[in-house]
Amino acid sequence: MYEILASFAQTWxxxxxxxxxxxxxxxxxxxxxxxxFDKAANAPLNESDSPADxxxxxx
Numbered sequence: 001m002y003e004i005l006a007s008f009a010q011t012w013x014x015x016x017x018x019x020x021x022x023x024x025x026x027x028x029x030x031x032x033x034x035x036x037f038d039k040a041a042n043a044p045l046n047e048s049d050s051p052a053d054x055x056x057x058x059x
Contacts, residue, residue, distance in 0.1 A: 027033065 028037070
């Protein structure tokens, strides 16, 4: 019984993880998402170095 359950878990577990990986890869490489990821990648470069309190008092 153990061998049957172990084989089932290994086979379908691998299939599940391959499917999840392909879904994540498709999402990451989908052309419509490129602008969102580019904005996220450049976000640290667009932020100021001043503390949040100082930035709020300047406005």
